[in-house]
Amino acid sequence: MRRRLSRLSVNKEQTTNMQKRILAIAVNTMRETIRDRILFVVVIFALFIIASSLFLGSISIDQDKKIIKDFGLSAIFLLQVFIIIFVGANLIYKEIERKTFFMILPKPILKQEIIFGKCLGLSLTTFIMTFLTSLVFFGTLYFKTRSFDDMPYLSLAIALGFVETILIVLISILFSVFTSPILSSVYTVSVFLIGHSSSVLWNLIQKEHNIVLKYVLTTLYYIFPNLEKFNIRNGVLYGIVPSGQDVFYTLLYALAYGAVLFMIAKFLFERREY
Amino acid sequence: MYAIEVNNLNKIYTSLSGEMPVVQDLSFKIDTGSVFGFLGPNGAGKTTTIKMMVGLAMPTSGEIKIMDESPKSINLRRRIGFMPENSAFYLYLTGKEFMQFVADIFGLSGQDKNKRIDALLKEVNLYDARNLQIRKYSKGMAQRLGLAQALINDPEVIFLDEPLDGLDPLGRAEAKELLLKLKKQGKTIFFNSHILADVEDICDQVGIIDKGRLVAYGSVQEVQGDFDTLEAAFVALIRKQRANN
Numbered sequence: 001m002r003r004r005l006s007r008l009s010v011n012k013e014q015t016t017n018m019q020k021r022i023l024a025i026a027v028n029t030m031r032e033t034i035r036d037r038i039l040f041v042v043v044i045f046a047l048f049i050i051a052s053s054l055f056l057g058s059i060s061i062d063q064d065k066k067i068i069k070d071f072g073l074s075a076i077f078l079l080q081v082f083i084i085i086f087v088g089a090n091l092i093y094k095e096i097e098r099k100t101f102f103m104i105l106p107k108p109i110l111k112q113e114i115i116f117g118k119c120l121g122l123s124l125t126t127f128i129m130t131f132l133t134s135l136v137f138f139g140t141l142y143f144k145t146r147s148f149d150d151m152p153y154l155s156l157a158i159a160l161g162f163v164e165t166i167l168i169v170l171i172s173i174l175f176s177v178f179t180s181p182i183l184s185s186v187y188t189v190s191v192f193l194i195g196h197s198s199s200v201l202w203n204l205i206q207k208e209h210n211i212v213l214k215y216v217l218t219t220l221y222y223i224f225p226n227l228e229k230f231n232i233r234n235g236v237l238y239g240i241v242p243s244g245q246d247v248f249y250t251l252l253y254a255l256a257y258g259a260v261l262f263m264i265a266k267f268l269f270e271r272r273e274y
Numbered sequence: 275m276y277a278i279e280v281n282n283l284n285k286i287y288t289s290l291s292g293e294m295p296v297v298q299d300l301s302f303k304i305d306t307g308s309v310f311g312f313l314g315p316n317g318a319g320k321t322t323t324i325k326m327m328v329g330l331a332m333p334t335s336g337e338i339k340i341m342d343e344s345p346k347s348i349n350l351r352r353r354i355g356f357m358p359e360n361s362a363f364y365l366y367l368t369g370k371e372f373m374q375f376v377a378d379i380f381g382l383s384g385q386d387k388n389k390r391i392d393a394l395l396k397e398v399n400l401y402d403a404r405n406l407q408i409r410k411y412s413k414g415m416a417q418r419l420g421l422a423q424a425l426i427n428d429p430e431v432i433f434l435d436e437p438l439d440g441l442d443p444l445g446r447a448e449a450k451e452l453l454l455k456l457k458k459q460g461k462t463i464f465f466n467s468h469i470l471a472d473v474e475d476i477c478d479q480v481g482i483i484d485k486g487r488l489v490a491y492g493s494v495q496e497v498q499g500d501f502d503t504l505e506a507a508f509v510a511l512i513r514k515q516r517a518n519n
Contacts, residue, residue, distance in 0.1 A: 017381045024378035028364060035366035102358035103423065106328035106433075107379045108351040274330040 021109050025117025026124060033087050033125045043129060045082070049075035050133070050140055057144065065145055066237060069154065072137035073233045076158055079133055080165040081192065083126050088172030089184035091118050092269070102274065112266045115173060119262075122169050130162055150236075156247070157236045163254050164230035168192060170261040171225075177268045195227030225257050275342060277431050277462035278304040278327070283336035285322050285486075296322045298486040300336070304479065309453065309463040311477035311494075313470065313508060319486040320466040321359055324435050327464070328356045340431055352380065355429035359436045359466070361420030365409035369400055369419050372408060373426065380427045394422040397452060399445075413440040421449060425456075432456065434465035438472050450476060470505040480504070482511055489515045 053071030057064030092115075095101040104114070138151060171191050175184040194201075201221050208214040229250045232242055242250075285297040297319045304310045314320050325331040327338055329345040343350040363372055373391040382390065395401040398418040408416065417440045424432060437453070438446050446469075453463060453476050467473050473480060473494075480497050482490040489511050490497045494504060501507035 020381055020383075021379050024375055028367070028375050031371070032364050032366050099358060099360070099362040100364060102330060103356075103361060103363070103376075103420070104379070105330055106351060106354070106356040107376070108348045108381075109379050110348070273332060274325065 018113060021113050022117040022120065025109075025114055026121035029091070029118050029121025030124045033083075033122060034128070036087070043079070043133070045079070047133070047136060049078070050136055054140060054144070065141070068141055068144055069150070069237055072140065073154065073157055073236070076130060076133050076137060077161045077233065080126050080130055080161055081168065083129060084122065084165050084168045084172055085185050085188050085192075087125070088122055088169050089176050089181045089188060091122060091173055092176040093179070093181050093184060096274065105274065111269045112262075115262065115265050115269060118173060119166070119169050123166050126165050126169070127162065130158060134158055153236045153241050156241070157233045160230045160232055160247070160250065163251065164227055167225055167227070167254055167258055167261070170258055170265065174261055174265040174268070177265055177272065191224060192227065195225045196231070198224070198226040198228050226253070229253060275306065276303045277306040277308075277341060278310070278464060279337075279339040281337045283323070283326065283338060284334045285319070285326060285331065286334045296486050297326070300483070300486070300488055302481055302488065302491050304462060304464060306462055307457070307460045308478040309457050309476050310465070311473035311480040312464065312466045312483065313468065313473060313480055314483035315468070315512060318483045320483060321435055323483070324433055324464070324466055328354065328433055352427060353430045355424035355427060355432040357420045357424040357434045357437055359439070361416055363408045363416065363419065366407055368405050368407055369395065369411070370404040372419065373423060376423045376426050382426070390426065394425055398422045399448060414442055414445045417441055418445065418449070421452070429461070431462045431464070434463065436466055436468070438467060438469050446472065470503070470508055474504045482508060484512050484515050485519075487515070
């Protein structure tokens with residue numbers, strides 16, 4: 001009994017230490033990305049788009065609220081994706097190239113803790129940016145409509161966009177483990193575009209008669225992420241909101257796909273030499 | 275027990291153009307509490323050897339034991355310190371933030387952590403620059419921060435890759451004093467260097483490596499032999515080795 005209790009206490013201590021190490025990597029990643037000036041450019045870009053929506057809304061007839069919502073949601077999503085693609089692609093590779101990893105890897109930290117910490121840190125940065133730009137967006141909308149009626153649905157659209165960006169963070173980290181930042185950005189953008197064209201691929205599969213090609217396309221359909229699952233932005237604009245069950249399955253899909261990406265990134269990172 | 279044991283170590287890099295042996299049949303033992311200088315010309319295999327010792331690279335064959343443990347062991351990593359050549363940092367962090375980050379990885383916390391960080395920053399003369407972002411540090415300051423982070427966990431064995439490189443004469447003298455202080459505390463120090471005058475002052479043992487092979491190994495006096503300086507012995511040994519090949 002005493003031995004079991006002592007083993008439990010050791011396990012608890014190990015878990016706490018692991019959490020501390022992951023948090024240290026996450027906070028460090030967040031600090032680095034926030035202090036990197038590229039983010040300020042991205043934020044200014046998002047604010048510019050939101051301000052433009054006000055202008056466009058003011059010159060359109062009876063469509064001003066829709067245009068503000070449309071522009072605002074798109075701007076926030078673009079901001080999230082830009083952060084991931086330009087900062088995320090550098091995340092691991094930069095550390096290997098600049099040799100900052102030489103300082104970290106010989107310390108008592110596991111490679112999966114580094115990947116998890118990096119992903120958490122970049123997700124936190126994206127979360128902060130999303131939160132700040134959302135405040136501006138909702139402020140703009142309130143200024144125009146004097147109501148918060150659509151806020152829950154718009155928030156859900158932003159939140160699902162954020163979940164999608166966590167998957168893109170993992171895709172970006174996976175590529176940056178073994179390629180240069182430029183190639184990593186190209187691959188991530190490609191997966192992002194393919195992920196948002198899943199319905200096109202599905203239609204192709206339905207129309208294809210060649211069994212071999214059909215098999216190849218079906219495999220590709222399941223290998224690439226279906227990122228359209230997270231896109232409810234258009235629906236929300238027209239009052240179409242997914243059910244709770246749909247949202248739950250979408251989150252479950254994100255979790256499963258994210259876990260697979262994490263395992264592959266860990267596998268590749270483990271085998272890398274410096 | 276030896277602090278470091280290296281047996282028949284080989285490292286071969288394979289590429290499309292073929293195989294390139296970088297370290298060949300390397301064997302040596304280093305006593306606990308001694309200072310070992312690993313010397314060699316550029317490209318001799320010093321950095322690859324140190325990388326294998328701290329787990330950054332995997333040996334193709336052979337064995338490394340640090341305090342009787344494999345370099346892969348997480349438990350061992352709690353007991354060693356490593357300063358890479360031309361230490362690279364997160365440039366947007368301040369010196370103190372970087373030290374806190376490293377301390378967090380080792381699980382240090384509370385008052386002990388802050389006391390240790392402040393003491394180390396004072397030791398390497400960076401206390402006044404602790405709140406400056408690292409991108410504003412000079413090469414010498416970055417080198418000293420690299421040394422400080424390697425000591426955050428009060429390691430038993432310290433690996434230093436060219437620790438005196440980039441330091442001005444005063445900085446070098448201070449770094450040497452710190453290494454001698456660590457030696458007095460009973461730490462085992464393994465360091466790569468090409469500044470032979472410094473090695474003579476600090477080291478108990480030296481090893482000379484050329485083209486991946488150990489050319490000489492022993493106390494400074496043994497390796498120096500009848501030569502006036504260690505540098506003269508170094509040049510003669512390397513030339514002799516190359517003539518034989």
